[in-house]
Amino acid sequence: MFSKIYRVILGIVLALSFLLVSAIAHADGGAPNLAYIAGSDKGISVIDISQQKVVRTITADGSAHTVLLSPDGTFLYVTEPQQGQLAILKANNGDVVCNVNLPGQPSLLAVDNNSNVLFVAGNGASSVRAIDPTNCNIKHTFQTNGPVYGIAIAAVGSALSGSTGNELWVSAGNTLTTYDDVSGKTIGSVDIPGGARYITIPAGATIYLTTQDGSVQAIDLTTRKVVSLVTGGQYGPMDYDAATGEIYVPDQAHNQLVILTPVNPGFAIPHEPGRIIKLGVKPMSVAITSDGQLGFVALAGGNVAMLDIPGRQIINTIYVGGNPQFIITGLYPPPVPQDSPLGKIINIAAYVFIIALFIVPIILFRRYSKARPKHP
Numbered sequence: 001m002f003s004k005i006y007r008v009i010l011g012i013v014l015a016l017s018f019l020l021v022s023a024i025a026h027a028d029g030g031a032p033n034l035a036y037i038a039g040s041d042k043g044i045s046v047i048d049i050s051q052q053k054v055v056r057t058i059t060a061d062g063s064a065h066t067v068l069l070s071p072d073g074t075f076l077y078v079t080e081p082q083q084g085q086l087a088i089l090k091a092n093n094g095d096v097v098c099n100v101n102l103p104g105q106p107s108l109l110a111v112d113n114n115s116n117v118l119f120v121a122g123n124g125a126s127s128v129r130a131i132d133p134t135n136c137n138i139k140h141t142f143q144t145n146g147p148v149y150g151i152a153i154a155a156v157g158s159a160l161s162g163s164t165g166n167e168l169w170v171s172a173g174n175t176l177t178t179y180d181d182v183s184g185k186t187i188g189s190v191d192i193p194g195g196a197r198y199i200t201i202p203a204g205a206t207i208y209l210t211t212q213d214g215s216v217q218a219i220d221l222t223t224r225k226v227v228s229l230v231t232g233g234q235y236g237p238m239d240y241d242a243a244t245g246e247i248y249v250p251d252q253a254h255n256q257l258v259i260l261t262p263v264n265p266g267f268a269i270p271h272e273p274g275r276i277i278k279l280g281v282k283p284m285s286v287a288i289t290s291d292g293q294l295g296f297v298a299l300a301g302g303n304v305a306m307l308d309i310p311g312r313q314i315i316n317t318i319y320v321g322g323n324p325q326f327i328i329t330g331l332y333p334p335p336v337p338q339d340s341p342l343g344k345i346i347n348i349a350a351y352v353f354i355i356a357l358f359i360v361p362i363i364l365f366r367r368y369s370k371a372r373p374k375h376p
Contacts, residue, residue, distance in 0.1 A: 035287065035296045035329045036076065036091075037304055038064035041321025044078070044094075049294060049329070052306060052316050058094035060087065065107045068118075069330040070133065077118055077133065081105035086120050088136060091330070098136035102129055110151045112166050112181050119168060119181070121148035128170055130181070140184050146173035152199040153181065154207065154221060169207060171196030176209060176219065190224050192217070200247065202240040206263045208247050210235035216249055218263040229260055229272040237285045237326065241309065243292030246274065250283035250297065257283060257297065277312065279305060285326045298324035 035047040036058075043060035044067060047053065060078055068077040069091060076091045086106055087099040104125020111118050117139065121128040128151060130140040150171035165182030176196045178187040195212030202208075207219040208229075215231040216238075235258075236250035245262030257277040261270040282300040288309065289295070295307035304324065306316040 035304070035327060036067050036069070037296075037298055037320050037324050037327045038067045038078065039284075039298075039323050039325035041302065044076070045320040047296070047304065047318055047320075049289070053318060054320060058089060060089075060094075064325075066109045066326045067328055068109045068111055069328060070111075071113045073330050075133065077109055077111070079106045079109055079120065079122075081107045081122060086118075086131060086136065088133060100131065100136040100138065103127070104147070108148060108151050110153050110168070112153045112155075112168075114155070115165055115182055117181065119151055119153070121151050121170070123147045123149060126172065128168070130184075142168065142170065142179055142184060144170055144172040144177065145175055148172050149195075149197045149212075150199040150209070152201045152207070154178075154201045155203075156221070169199055169201065171199055171209065176207075188224065190219060190226060192226070198235070198237050200238040200240055202242065202245055202247070202262070204245065204262070205265050208238060208240075208249075208260070210238070210249070214253070216247075216258070216260065218269075220265050222265065227263065227269055229263070229269075230258060233258065236283060239286050239288045239295075241288045241292045242290050248286045248288055248295065250286050252282045252284070255279050255282055257286060275312065277307065277314070279314075281305075284324055287327045287329045289329045294329075296327050296329060298327040300324075 033049050035049060037045045042057040044058040044064050045054050046056045048055040060080060063080060063082045064078050065081050066079045073091055075097060076089045078087045078089060080087060084105060085099050085101050088097040089095065090097060102120055104122035106120045106122040108121045116133060118131040118133045119128055120131055124147060126144045126146055128142040128148060129138050132139055148170055152169050154167040154169060156167050165180050167187060168179040168181040170177050174192050174195060176190040176192050180187055192211060194215060197210040197212055200208050205221040207221055209217045209219060214233050216229045216235055218227045218229055233251040234253035236252055238247055238249045240247050247260040249258040249260060251258050256279055258273045259275045260272050261274040263269060284298045284300055287296045292309055295309050297305040299305055302319060302321045304318045304320055305314050306318060308315045
């Protein structure tokens with residue numbers, strides 16, 4: 001009888017442990033609940049997703065163009081091309097942590113979370129700078145063969161790439177060049193007739209690239225084979241749905257979002273686009289929440305369209321003013337930062353509790369077994 005009860009208790013313990021470990025792993029707040037829009041009326045507008053309204057603004061010294069968040073949502077990385085600088089701000093209040101002057105009107109950002117390096121470039125310089133996000137110091141300069149129009153990180157790791165870090169992909173002129181983002185070594189390049197532009201790299205083995213002459217192309221991460229997916233548009237900065245792998249592409253020529261079915265190496269190229277969402281206004285940038293439930297589109301004229309991704313429809317339009325250029329979704333800065341002493345204590349206590357959940361039933365079972373009368 002007790003053995004049956006023990007198995008039930010153990011099953012409950014395993015379930016609780018799984019939930020607790022999940023909570024620890026996502027102690028930064030889980031799914032995104034904020035959207036940051038650069039280029040709004042006062043600099044950077046912050047939308048609370050649950051309230052579907054602007055809850056505060058972050059005033060940037062210059063004209064904010066592109067924004068990214070640090071992995072824990074604590075810091076906001078901001079390019080200010082008119083001022084020729086990168087600024088790192090505290091995401092909760094907009095306080096300046098540091099800034100650095102850079103050539104070429106910097107407007108492009110990418111971050112490697114493994115090496116904790118920020119990459120910055122612009123259309124006015126033939127280079128990409130690797131920046132230390134803790135103090136804005138320039139760590140390395142990657143020389144390119146022309147002005148830079150797109151940068152992205154492929155998280156391939158040294159084991160797969162044979163290099164020391166992940167891969168930094170850079171579009172410049174008619175070339176897409178790959179660098180080891182730690183050593184700076186050039187890994188290879190791909191010819192892109194028509195002018196390489198914006199890059200997005202979801203999980204998997206396919207890179208997506210827009211071109212100046214109006215196409216979206218897929219590049220196999222391993223073979224470097226290039227396939228054209230759609231043509232005839234003017235395509236802006238893309239994002240992807242991490243749940244489905246679909247790619248969301250702003251088509252500024254036709255005031256719509258083009259949604260691409262993911263391309264998987266070794267399988268037939270799907271018919272593209274998978275579908276289209278009409279907007280009626282030029283889309284400047286798009287961001288999809290990590291759970292794949294909501295999308296946000298920065299629109300010319302000062303509005304942000306909020307999308308129901310599963311429902312494939314616009315559910316709200318939020319006014320931010322100005323001329324929105326770029327949008328991201330992110331997290332509230334965690335109430336207890338994971339690298340703080342208190343955060344470490346909480347994590348240790350949680351793991352101790354998990355261990356106790358396993359050990360206590362075993363001890364009780366052994367005591368019960370010894371105390372149980374033995375039958376002849």
